[in-house]
Amino acid sequence: MARLILFNKPHGVLSQFTDRGSETTRATLSDFIAIPGVYPAGRLDRDSEGLLLLTDDGHLQARIAEPKFKMPKTYLVQVEGDVTDEALALLRSGVRLKDGLTLPAEAERIDAPDLWPRDPPVRFRKSVPDCWLRLTIREGRNRQVRRMTAAVGHPTLRLVRWQIGEWTVEDIPPGERRENSVR
Structure with a gap:
């Protein structure tokens, strides 16, 4: 065991x-x-x-x-800006990064999750909106989620890995x- x-x-x-x-x-x-x-x-x-x-x-x-086992990893991601349907479509089809095309991700806009406060807090800017995504990937490149969201024009502000396979941090x-x- x-x-x-x-x-x-x-x-x-x-x-x-x-x-x-x-x-x-x-x-x-x-x-x-x-x-x-x-x-x-x-x-x-x-x-x-x-x-x-x-x-x-x-x-x-x-x-x-x-x-190679492609175990799904789900992230709750706070990003800068209001994510468009086009940006979501890019994430869902695979994003071209410097080290190649990513596998397609599951991506959806979500309401702000009820998470613990982050220490230090994410910098808040009144003039720049933000939104949350649920993103599931099946590979694990270095800082992949951050690079993917930046590549579609929405830099990551906060990144929380919520689930790996059947296991969750809930x-x-x-x-x-x-x-x-x-x-």
Whole structure:
């Protein structure tokens, strides 16, 4: 039986247990999780928050993190501007990035979700509207969602990974975790 930890990674925390090569001390997973033998299944950049899965099983880790398995990852994304139907169509058909065309994403406009406050808060500008998207991708390029929204003219302001496969961060406060067992 594999151990699986669902962790709600706060903004500003690295998706690793140590911070090598930095002159300043940055928050890492070791500030929140003191369980030996578990490792992140994938990454979530320091500026993003939400679901990070950790496991003690290498096969499960590969099934979650390896792009060849195309496990869906759903993000709640606050973007700059009012997203048009054309921008959504581009996200749904695949976006050309410097490292090639992305796979088509599921993309829809949503009402602002009832999320925990972010620390630090997203910068608010009265003159620039924003809106929220639910975006599901099946690959995991470096900072992919941020690059996709920027490529269609809507830079990301806040990025929360909400779900990976069947696992969700719902009802897990930032900095907290829930443990599951997986066969």
